[in-house]
Amino acid sequence: MIGLALRRTVRGLATLVGVAAVVFLLMNAAPGDPASLSLGRQAGRGAASPGAVAAFRAEYGLDRPLPARFAAWLRRAALLDFGRSLQDGRPVRERIGETLPATVALNVSGLALGLLIALPVGIVAARRRGGLFDRASGLALDLLFASPPFVIGLALLLLFAVRFRLFPVLGGVDEGPAGFVLPVLALALGAAAPAARVVRSILVEAFGSSAAAAGRARGDDAAAEVARAMHRSGAQLAALVATLLPVTVAGSVLVERLFSVRGTGALLAEAVFSRDTPTVLGLTLLAAGVVVAGSIVSDLAAAALDPRLAGGARTVTGPEAAR
């Protein structure tokens, strides 16, 4: 187990450095000068004076060669110092800190609520395979699966905020908890659809196994059968969470924008368009870190639940598992 943890951690760190390097190169290869953009370029109205641009470049080290800049950034990033934003000169860590709570609240709540919806739906559908509930929930889940969280959010917004006025149109901290209900629901429904399908598939397989047949022969009731099936499928369910995490985080970028919740998604979009490389790198590293950490935790959890996986076998999730 320790060996697996070490292997996965080393691989995870290499992944983070690789992601950061690629993003750094892409940001610097993109057209548009970050200095003049950050100083307020207006097409057809010119940009800041050459003196101001030169001073800005020197201040932020943009006049240094790329490898030196990346190495310096990497050294600081190891200490969780992501540098200063090119947009307003504030530490990237501070800017991320302002937006991260909203994003974490949205994503954790969305994912948790999504699983709370997906598990019972998946279990009941698997128990009553081919029945009315299975068919109806399958149709509803397919519809949700085909709709990006942004579209789901738009529908919720028009229905519950505009039509019935039950929730505020604008989300975010200014509205209190109410400001998070619809965006969380949008993310939850987006996550619940694939999760419920996977849960159903996993459990259908578990219910059809010889172990399940043996349990039934021993006189297990329905609850016990579900509990045993869940336990046997623990590794796959843990991996499912790891798969859903990046999908939910990606979906939250547009949901944040739709509900005017200023989270890291909005910050990232702004940073990309203004070529604010330190902020983009900080956010990318954060997102990649969360995904890598989620993947490591999921692998370790799976290994703990099924010791055969500690040797390097991998869990199967998503469409593969659904088959």
Next chain:
Amino acid sequence: MSPRLAGRLVAALVASALLGCGRHAEKGSGTIVRRLEGEPKTLNALLATGDPDLTVLALVSRNLLDYDSSLTLVPGLAESVLPDASHRSFTVTLAPDAMWEDGARVTADDVVFTLETLVDPKTPAVNRRGLFEGFEKAEKLDDRTARVTFRTASSTRLDAFSLPLLPAARYRGTAIGSNPLNRAPLSNGPYRLARWTAGSSLELERNPRASGPRGAADRFVFRVVPESAVAFEALRTGAVDEARLTQPQYAEVDREKGDVRAVLWNDLSYTYIGWNNRLPLFESAAVRRALTQLIDREGISRALYGGLARPANGPLPPGLWPYDPALEPIAFDPAAAAAALDEAGFRRGTGGVRQKGAARFAFALSLGGGSDVLRQIAETVQQAFRVAGIEMTLRPMEWAAFSSAVDDGSFEACFLAMSLDPNPDLFPNWHSSQSPPNGWNSVFYRNARVDALIEQLRGTFDRQEARPLYAEIQRLIRDDEPVTFLHCVPVKWGLNRRIQGAATSPIGLSLFWPGAASWRTVRSKSPV
């Protein structure tokens, strides 16, 4: 999840929603909730460039001289700014009651410090520096009086004094770009910053030390709402009191006659297609005029702007004082255009595309940003050109890349909007010396007579004398058609009917004096 747990979860969500809605309603009728498209980058009045920055600062930071709604300069922090006979030296006399919110007087030290900071090459004061070209020095004469001297005279100099001030005592010796006051400005205007919730909202309250008339509303809350469609729904449900409208939204508001009223005004901008005049395809004025004749601007206005946009006739929009309303825009006339193109040697060749010798009439139109209307216009023009034997491909570009291409002049044709100052100096955009990399004449326009007139205008201080010079420039540029002047598109805004006292000006709803400081609420209708 048990049904009981699910029931509790739903109950908690609904309760939190109702509590949240209640909280919002407590903001009260004296509070006006405004929409910002994004969060301000800075509230340093000298460095501010974006609409969110300027919209907030308009209530927090007054200028030495302010524009009123008719674009006349009126006293602000200065009771007067007077030129000497040479128009090179200006005496700034501060208003006796001009004060910072911390109780310190606004002094000539602030004037001198602000100007010296502004002209420092390291200061990225993009919006302001151009007006101080030729600045020589600023001197303090006494606490309330400063003298500002320029090396040359210019007819647009007085407009430079529509200038905010920085408190010298707080900024001197600090890095201007990262001073903490950039996010917590010291007010000298009718309102002061009460709270800035990062990423979400800003709240302004009345500044008790403001000079002049006090703000009419108790408070302003600025909500950051990036999505236009969401802002519109927020406006209709009362969550915000004002928001810019798109054409369909304007039509809907106008039709509904509900709690929101539509406001319309002409600003100081126009849209245009810039032709790169140094390329062989576009070097002939006759060809450029023909391109304009192929575009049905009235038809586009009817289809996309509800008939509200009018064809632009030249380099000045109607809201500006020297605008010449008698100048006819080049008319839509495809037959005349075809004849002109034939005469210029561009005859239909293989595949119906015009060519002159080996050169086909084919080029790319660069587009920045992602406006649907802009794209629809481009596609309409593309279709009209195709019929006329001209192959125009559309090249959508990300904004940063597009801006670079425009400012470098590295494009074939580009679609842009031009926004002008209240007292425009045509030199940076139309003088031949200002082609890239020297200035903003990105289309490389050259006309010796226009150059001479622009130079003459800079030394003409009497507007009556200047008017015919401007008229001649407008006519010459219209005839040369270095760009196709497309439309002057009115700005459309929605205001909740509970807001009274809102006036418009060519520079917007609030970027003039008193602007939003005169807004008040007339009936208690709390936002939902």
